[in-house]
Amino acid sequence: MRASPPKESIDTDVCVIGAGAAGLTVASELGRAGQDVVLLESGGFAPEEDTQALNDLEVTGYPVRENFISRARYYGGSCNLWAGRSMRLTLEDVAPESDPERAGWPLAYAELSEWYPAATRVLRLPDPTLFEAAAHTQRLSRVERGLFDSGLVAPAISLWGRGPLRFGATLRAELRRSARVRVLLHGNALRLRADHEGRTITALDAAVLHGPSFEIRARRFVVACGGVENARLLLLSDVGNQHDLVGRYFMDHPRAVFGRVRLAPGARLPHLRGRPLADGKLQIGIGVPSAIRRAEGLLNHYATLESEFSGYAAAGYQTLVKSAKVVLRRGHAGSRWEVGRSRLSDIPGMIYLLTPKELMPHPLYRLYWAARSALHPRPDGRARVIVYFCEQPPNRESRVVLGGGRDALGQPKAELRWRMGSEVTRSLLALQERLSSALRAADIGEVEPGQGEPRYTDASHHVGTTRMSRDPRTGVVDRDCRVHGVANLYLAGSSVFPTAGHANPTPTIVALALRLADHLRRS
Numbered sequence: 455m456r457a458s459p460p461k462e463s464i465d466t467d468v469c470v471i472g473a474g475a476a477g478l479t480v481a482s483e484l485g486r487a488g489q490d491v492v493l494l495e496s497g498g499f500a501p502e503e504d505t506q507a508l509n510d511l512e513v514t515g516y517p518v519r520e521n522f523i524s525r526a527r528y529y530g531g532s533c534n535l536w537a538g539r540s541m542r543l544t545l546e547d548v549a550p551e552s553d554p555e556r557a558g559w560p561l562a563y564a565e566l567s568e569w570y571p572a573a574t575r576v577l578r579l580p581d582p583t584l585f586e587a588a589a590h591t592q593r594l595s596r597v598e599r600g601l602f603d604s605g606l607v608a609p610a611i612s613l614w615g616r617g618p619l620r621f622g623a624t625l626r627a628e629l630r631r632s633a634r635v636r637v638l639l640h641g642n643a644l645r646l647r648a649d650h651e652g653r654t655i656t657a658l659d660a661a662v663l664h665g666p667s668f669e670i671r672a673r674r675f676v677v678a679c680g681g682v683e684n685a686r687l688l689l690l691s692d693v694g695n696q697h698d699l700v701g702r703y704f705m706d707h708p709r710a711v712f713g714r715v716r717l718a719p720g721a722r723l724p725h726l727r728g729r730p731l732a733d734g735k736l737q738i739g740i741g742v743p744s745a746i747r748r749a750e751g752l753l754n755h756y757a758t759l760e761s762e763f764s765g766y767a768a769a770g771y772q773t774l775v776k777s778a779k780v781v782l783r784r785g786h787a788g789s790r791w792e793v794g795r796s797r798l799s800d801i802p803g804m805i806y807l808l809t810p811k812e813l814m815p816h817p818l819y820r821l822y823w824a825a826r827s828a829l830h831p832r833p834d835g836r837a838r839v840i841v842y843f844c845e846q847p848p849n850r851e852s853r854v855v856l857g858g859g860r861d862a863l864g865q866p867k868a869e870l871r872w873r874m875g876s877e878v879t880r881s882l883l884a885l886q887e888r889l890s891s892a893l894r895a896a897d898i899g900e901v902e903p904g905q906g907e908p909r910y911t912d913a914s915h916h917v918g919t920t921r922m923s924r925d926p927r928t929g930v931v932d933r934d935c936r937v938h939g940v941a942n943l944y945l946a947g948s949s950v951f952p953t954a955g956h957a958n959p960t961p962t963i964v965a966l967a968l969r970l971a972d973h974l975r976r977s
């Protein structure tokens with residue numbers, strides 16, 4: 455690994471651009487397979503304000519969270535910030551549909567899902583069979599069983615490892631020892647240079663911020679800069695965009711806190727609240743059964759029931775959570791102090807810091823859970839906020855384009871025109887309605903419906919901007935993640951997903967990165 459500017463021209467077999475979950479997985483797999491790899495990373499080992507600012511967006515669509523809390527531009531990428539919630543895309547998320555906008559994946563589900571077990575190992579998640587609903591039937595509490603037995607709602611399962619895997623830290627020693635992988639820190643990809651006919655990438659132009667420029671020549675290039683920056687680099691390079699598709703179909707997983715559930719006294723919902731496992735954590739969310747979704751044309755949303763004092767509950771808490779993350783140097787990519795914007799009344803939000811999802815170490819979480827279950831074996835009827843995690847349908851006009859402003863390297867910034875779409879709220883209201891009926895049918899509690907329009911927050915899941923498709927007229931990469939029409943250019947990361955389902959993207963990013971490494975190793 456090196457932090458200093460390299461010589462003017464570097465030659466390698468494979469150049470991987472971006473050392474996040476996707477790039478680190480591809481590079482380490484290829485290194486283990488004996489291929490010579492240069493892994494180029496914009497940042498260093500820790501966040502730096504000026505490098506992070508290279509990610510600044512011009513936001514002209516639906517608002518998104520600030521750059522520094524949403525996309526980390528340093529070694530390890532946004533998995534320096536991620537919460538570790540892991541889910542899988544379902545068969546229906548991946549299946550092609552008749553609507554050309556939802557072109558579906560050009561892969562049979564098995565061609566994706568066969569990589570999930572290996573991704574589960576990479577992510578150090580608990581036993582992958584726990585992703586199956588059947589694995590939990592015997593363990594659900596009486597009221598949880600009643601809820602799902604009603605047939606009105608279906609489970610949506612999330613797993614966490616003991617802590618969110620920090621890819622950069624985990625692979626650092628291996629890459630330092632590797633004779634095959636050279637990691638170049640503080641090197642920014644500026645432009646992919648193609649041959650005369652645009653069919654082969656001959657070199658990558660790169661530069662150190664406030665420093666020298668250099669080029670990398672490689673037999674093959676893998677762009678793994680994240681869901682926004684992948685599109686930006688292709689647009690800056692004028693590569694792969696013959697059908698004006700690069701940057702289009704941007705999706706996230708909109709999240710809304712909307713309405714409450716008033717639970718009946720004694721209603722124990724341990725799996726719905728989230729429970730510890732020996733090697734991680736599990737939470738079961740509530741979705742709409744797939745047959746009903748299909749019949750009613752609904753998106754694949756799910757909901758969780760969270761404590762009022764949860765990071766999801768109120769915007770004021772988020773400010774404190776951000777501040778705490780800055781203080782604890784966890785889960786941020788900058789040093790902007792936010793406490794000045796919070797209020798005294800937000801102080802209960804600090805309790806959030808003691809909740810397991812983000813900051814509590816796993817052994818402490820298990821202790822806390824055991825103590826709480828012993829102290830409150832029959833919980834009082836209490837209110838829980840409903841948090842909706844939503845799918846978005848692909849929309850051509852929801853997109854990343856090159857904006858008017860320039861970054862410190864003189865490159866046009868990315869402009870994000872995120873479109874929400876009324877289908878998201880229609881499906882949310884349908885889920886709210888079903889949840890209400892299921893709670894009443896099982897005599898567990900009541901929904902107090904949300905008022906007005908739900909307000910959505912993005913989840914920092916940047917999906918779809920260089921989507922995969924069999925046909926170059928409907929997508930940017932082919933089923934091998936190779937840019938259509940370019941012999942030696944591949945993309946890794948959630949930008950290649952044609953649909954987003956509701957599943958947090960990282961397990962699928964890792965599964966596809968393993969698949970891509972396997973393809974590159976064989977070809």
Ligand SMILES: Cc1cc2nc3c(=O)[nH]c(=O)nc-3n(C[C@H](O)[C@H](O)[C@H](O)COP(=O)(O)OP(=O)(O)OC[C@H]3O[C@@H](n4cnc5c(N)ncnc54)[C@H](O)[C@@H]3O)c2cc1C
Pocket residue numbers: 471472473474475476477494495496497523524525526527528529530531532533534535536537538539540541641642643644678679680681683687913914915916946947948958959960961963
């Ligand atoms: C607060 C937060 C919570 C999250 N929680 C979850 C969760 O619970 N579950 C889940 O599945 N996902 C979660 N995510 C999303 C998850 O972090 C991302 O899906 C994942 O990190 C994407 O990995 P990636 O390698 O594709 O991209 P990135 O992590 O964005 O990595 C891209 C890398 O490329 C580098 N780079 C960018 N541009 C250039 C350039 N021009 N030249 C050189 N290098 C460049 C960047 O510095 C970065 O290191 C969360 C994200 C955030 C921010």
